[in-house]
Amino acid sequence: MPAMGFYTDTTVCIGCKACQVACHQWNDLPADLAEQPTGPDQPGQTRPLTGMSYDNTGSLSDLNWRHVKFIEKSQASDGTLSYQPTDASRENLQWLMMSDVCKHCVNAPCLDVCPTGAIMRTEFDSVYIQQNVCNGCRDCVSACPFGVIHMGGPENEGKGIAKKCTLCYDRMQHSLAPACAQACPTASIQFGPIEELKTRAEQRVNQLHSMGMSQARLYGADEKILGGLNAFYLLMDEPEVYGLPSNPKVPSRNVLPTNLWSFGSAILMGIAGLVSFRKRRMDSFAQGAAEQRRQEEVR
Amino acid sequence: MPPVDSFVENPHWNWFIVVYFFLGGIAGGSAFIGGLAALVGGDRMKPVLHWTALIPFPLLAISGLLLIADLGRPERFWHMMIQNQTWWPMFKYWSPMSYGSWLLLIFSGLAFVNFAAAIIGGRQGGFLGRFSWLPRVVGGGVLGTVFQILLLIFGYLFASYTGALVTATNQPIWSDTTMLGALFFISGVSAALSILILLTGWRSHDHYIVDRLETVDNWAMLLELVLIGLFLAFLGSIAWTFLAHRYGLTLLIGTVLLGLLVPLFLHWQPRLLGRTTPMLAAALALLGGYALRYAIVYAGQEIPIGGRMMG
Ligand code: SF4
Ligand code: SF4
Numbered sequence: 364m365p366a367m368g369f370y371t372d373t374t375v376c377i378g379c380k381a382c383q384v385a386c387h388q389w390n391d392l393p394a395d396l397a398e399q400p401t402g403p404d405q406p407g408q409t410r411p412l413t414g415m416s417y418d419n420t421g422s423l424s425d426l427n428w429r430h431v432k433f434i435e436k437s438q439a440s441d442g443t444l445s446y447q448p449t450d451a452s453r454e455n456l457q458w459l460m461m462s463d464v465c466k467h468c469v470n471a472p473c474l475d476v477c478p479t480g481a482i483m484r485t486e487f488d489s490v491y492i493q494q495n496v497c498n499g500c501r502d503c504v505s506a507c508p509f510g511v512i513h514m515g516g517p518e519n520e521g522k523g524i525a526k527k528c529t530l531c532y533d534r535m536q537h538s539l540a541p542a543c544a545q546a547c548p549t550a551s552i553q554f555g556p557i558e559e560l561k562t563r564a565e566q567r568v569n570q571l572h573s574m575g576m577s578q579a580r581l582y583g584a585d586e587k588i589l590g591g592l593n594a595f596y597l598l599m600d601e602p603e604v605y606g607l608p609s610n611p612k613v614p615s616r617n618v619l620p621t622n623l624w625s626f627g628s629a630i631l632m633g634i635a636g637l638v639s640f641r642k643r644r645m646d647s648f649a650q651g652a653a654e655q656r657r658q659e660e661v662r
Numbered sequence: 663m664p665p666v667d668s669f670v671e672n673p674h675w676n677w678f679i680v681v682y683f684f685l686g687g688i689a690g691g692s693a694f695i696g697g698l699a700a701l702v703g704g705d706r707m708k709p710v711l712h713w714t715a716l717i718p719f720p721l722l723a724i725s726g727l728l729l730i731a732d733l734g735r736p737e738r739f740w741h742m743m744i745q746n747q748t749w750w751p752m753f754k755y756w757s758p759m760s761y762g763s764w765l766l767l768i769f770s771g772l773a774f775v776n777f778a779a780a781i782i783g784g785r786q787g788g789f790l791g792r793f794s795w796l797p798r799v800v801g802g803g804v805l806g807t808v809f810q811i812l813l814l815i816f817g818y819l820f821a822s823y824t825g826a827l828v829t830a831t832n833q834p835i836w837s838d839t840t841m842l843g844a845l846f847f848i849s850g851v852s853a854a855l856s857i858l859i860l861l862t863g864w865r866s867h868d869h870y871i872v873d874r875l876e877t878v879d880n881w882a883m884l885l886e887l888v889l890i891g892l893f894l895a896f897l898g899s900i901a902w903t904f905l906a907h908r909y910g911l912t913l914l915i916g917t918v919l920l921g922l923l924v925p926l927f928l929h930w931q932p933r934l935l936g937r938t939t940p941m942l943a944a945a946l947a948l949l950g951g952y953a954l955r956y957a958i959v960y961a962g963q964e965i966p967i968g969g970r971m972m973g
Contacts, residue, residue, distance in 0.1 A: 472832060478760035479741040480752050498741045499734015501673035502759045505831035510671040514734055522674075522734040606669050614830040615756040617840055621829050625822035625843035628885060629694075632851055635881035636698035639874050645706035648870035 366488035367535065368467055368593030369544060369552055370560035372567060373605075374579070376460040376551040378417060378431055382543035383462075386429045389531065389542035395426035414449075416458075423463060425515025428528040429543055434459040434604060446604060461596065461605050462543070462552055465490065465511045465528040466583060469590035473503035473512055473525075475615050481525065488557070488593055489530035497524040508589075508611035530593075557593055564597055571597075582607060589613065668834040672963045678732040682725045683824045683955040686766075687850025688857060689718035689725070690821025693773065695854055695878070697814025701807070709871060713861050715780035717854070718773040718817070726766060743767065758827040765823055769816040775800060776813060821850035828962060835904060836962035839896035845889045846955070849917075852882040853951035856925075856944035863940055872940055876929050879947070883922050890918060900967060909961035912953050921950010 386392065413421045416433035423430045437445045437453035445453060467489045468474075474482040474490055481496035482503060492503075492512075503512050503525055516523035531541035539545070544554035553560060561584050571579035578599050583592030589611055602609045638644075696714025699707035730739045738746070742763040745752045754760035779797040782790050800809045825842030836842065855875050863872045890913070894901045904910040928934060928943035935942060 476757045476759055476830060478752070478754065478757055478763060479738075480745050481741070493747075496738075496741055496746055497735070498738035500732075500742070500759060501675065501734070502757070502827075502831070504671050504673040505675075505828075505833050505836075508668075508670060508832040510669045513671065514674075516734070524734050608669055612832065612837075614832060614837065617829045617837060618756055618758060618826055620840040621826045621843040622822070624840055625818075625825065625847050628844035628848050628889065629818045629822070631885060632694070632848065632878075632882060633698060635878050636695065637702050639877045640699050640703040640707060642702060642704040642706060645703055645870070645874065648874065649706060652870045 364486045364488075365556040365558065366469075366593055367555065368489065368530070368557050368560065368595070369464065369541075369554055370564050370584075370595055370597070371462060371464075371552050372564070372597045373459065373461045373551065374571065374597060374599060375549045376431070376462060377549055378433055378458065378460040379548065380431050381546040381548060382552055383420070383427065383429045383431060385542040385546035386528070387426075389534070390428065390529070392426045392428070395420055395424050423511055423513065423527075425513040425523070425526040428464065428526070430463045432459075432461045432463055432605065434461070436600065436604070459599060459604065461598075462547075463509075463606070464543070464594055465530070466509060466589075466595075467528075467530055467593035468588075469586070469593065470613050472506040472508060472589070472611070472614050475613050476502045476506045478502060485530075485532055487530065487532075487535055489532065489535075490593075491529055491532050492525050492527060494524060499524045501525075506614045508608050510606075557591075560595075564595070567597060668832070668967050670832050670834070673831075673833075675732075675959060675963065678728045680952075680956050680959045682728045682732075683846065683959065684853070684952050685721040685728075686725050686824055687821050687846055687951065687955070688853045689721040689773065689850075690769070690817040690819075690847070691850035691852070691854030692717040692857070693769070693776075693813040693817025694821065694851055695858065696776075697810045697817065700810040701814070707871070709862050710858055710875070712780060713858055714854075715776045717857065719770070719777035722766065722770045722773055726770065729766070758823050758830050762820075762823040762827055765816065765820045769820045772809075772813055772816055775809075818847060822847035828959070831962075833962040834900060834967040835897065835958070835965065838898070838900060839893050841889055841893040841896055842958065845886065845893060848882055848886045848889060849951045849954050852879055852886060853948055855879040855882060856947040856951075859940055859944040863944070876932075876940060876943075880926065880929055883926050883947070887918070887922055903967060904961055904965060907961065907965050909957045909965060913957040913961075916953025917950040917957065920946050921953060922947070925950075 413419060415421070416435050418433045420427045420430055434446060436457045436459055437450065438455045439452070440454065471490045474484065478500060479496050479498055481493045483491055483493060485491050499514060499522055501514060504514065512525050512527045514523045515526045534541060540554045544552045553563070564581055564584055568579050568581060576599070580598055581595060582588065582598050582602050583595035585591065598605055692714045696711055699710050699714065730736045733739055741752065742760065743752055752760065753764060778793070779800045782793050782797050785791050786794060800806050822843040825844070825846035828836040829840060829842050831837050855878060859872055859875050897904060905914065925943035925947045928939050932939050
């Protein structure tokens with residue numbers, strides 16, 4: 364089975380959120396309502412405005428496995444850039460829209476650390492969390508450099524178990540495209556074999572470059588980012604502008620060096636202890652103490 | 663554009679984890695010190711060995727409960743050790759959360775044997791008397807030596823893995839350094855020495871034991887100061903963000919000043935406050951050990967660095 368995944372061309376995203384809705388429908392995810400009513404006579408369930416452009420869900424969450432970002436970029440005549448919707452003096456406004464999702468990393472940090480084996484790689488090379496295995500330790504939350512995984516479920520409140528995009532594993536087993544890609548009306552989200560998608564993406568970058576848009580670039584299409592992302596992007600600005608780290612790393616990189624430092628410190632501590640607790644040394648100290656006591660008694 | 667690229671979410675590892683790191687550090691440190699004392703100290707270290715046998719197990723029992731309670735699905739805690747679908751053992755040597763669970767299990771077993779042997783002691787009759795062979799087996803001979811070496815090794819591994827655990831992530835501060843394993847281990851040893859000083863100091867007339875423990879503690883504290891320096895150096899430009907935040911100040915005031923510099927000074931001037939001087943130094947060092955874990959566990963999760971969402 365070839366590796367399957369998403370190529371997301373952010374230049375054609377129109378921010379319709381069809382992908383978000385389709386994801387909710389297929390996966391039976393309820394609306395993520397930040398404010399739940401506290402009693403029968405309380406106002407109904409609403410979601411407060413985020414204040415961030417047309418964004419109404421704010422971020423990926425246990426209930427939002429897709430999230431369309433609306434980044435408002437302004438460029439003043441002197442060239443200064445701003446990405447803050449709150450900046451009063453904005454000019455030449457431009458929307459950078461991007462439908463965010465789990466990247467199904469080839470060297471996935473979440474899978475790297477998961478101690479229960481709940482996170483596994485499927486035959487489609489996607490990263491899948493088995494809901495009957497996860498015990499909610501939250502190590503994967505700390506590990507994912509994209510802030511994808513959130514804890515949820517009936518026992519919510521920051522606890523529960525790990526939730527994220529499944530790449531519609533159930534649909535794929537029946538040769539159906541993931542719901543979001545199926546619903547995307549502009550083909551911003553394209554689904555297929557990764558190798559094919561890469562070729563298509565490179566052609567698109569060349570096309571944009573030839574049209575003078577030199578800022579077009581691919582993110583995660585090559586192996587530099589965690590061995591490759593099975594959900595990779597065509598971006599029109601630096602990755603950080605879209606909330607993507609430019610150099611994410613695999614957590615286990617730190618394990619060996621950390622243990623070498625600890626081992627070194629244990630050796631030093633061991634030497635200090637061995638020298639100080641040596642029997643002969645203790646004997647002479649004991650003798651000294653006894654001597655002192657005797658002298659005190661004589662006096 | 664954000665200067666540092668962190669978009670990692672907060673795992674909400676709260677005070678359960680801080681307390682666990684603290685108790686686990688003391689348990690590991692006690693076993694490490696007990697192992698050393700048993701291997702070279704002989705009979706002179708008996709009062710210390712009594713306590714290093716008693717301390718770790720209860721702390722590990724509390725630790726295990728805290729960890730289980732912290733899970734989103736506590737009843738599935740055993741999934742860390744056994745794969746629930748295949749019934750094969752679950753073990754990843756490259757994931758501290760995984761190998762740490764095994765360390766906790768094995769170290770608890772060893773600590774329990776040591777604890778039981780100390781409780782049984784020289785008892786002859788009754789239920790406990792039936793196990794009077796246990797203290798003899800673990801208390802001397804080749805088996806006893808092997809047992810103490812195992813305790814020493816597992817005490818060290820256990821006290822240091824908690825640092826590796828937070829470092830093997832992508833959280834800012836935690837993953838920006840490889841110093842936390844060593845730091846947590848040394849601080850655990852120092853905290854264990856402080857408890858031993860408090861426990862042996864108030865009733866032992868053998869003042870030289872407290873004196874020896876303090877000497878080792880001096881080395882531990884100096885090493886800890888060096889490691890904190892290296893830790894900050896590894897953080898680079900983030901170090902300033904960290905130090906200016908209340909968690910950074912907690913580390914500076916709680917750990918460096920009150921938990922290390924003041925106790926070192928009191929060790930150097932043991933008569934400054936009369937007989938209570940070593941006790942005060944030990945109590946402050948314990949406080950410093952707690953402050954270290956509190957500061958680092960929360961700093962990694964809560965200090966806003968880069969574009970990550972807070973809360
Ligand atoms: S994006 Fe995050 S959750 Fe998705 S595979 Fe990569 S590390 Fe795991
Ligand atoms: S929370 Fe669940 S999926 Fe995440 S690392 Fe822990 S056991 Fe694995």
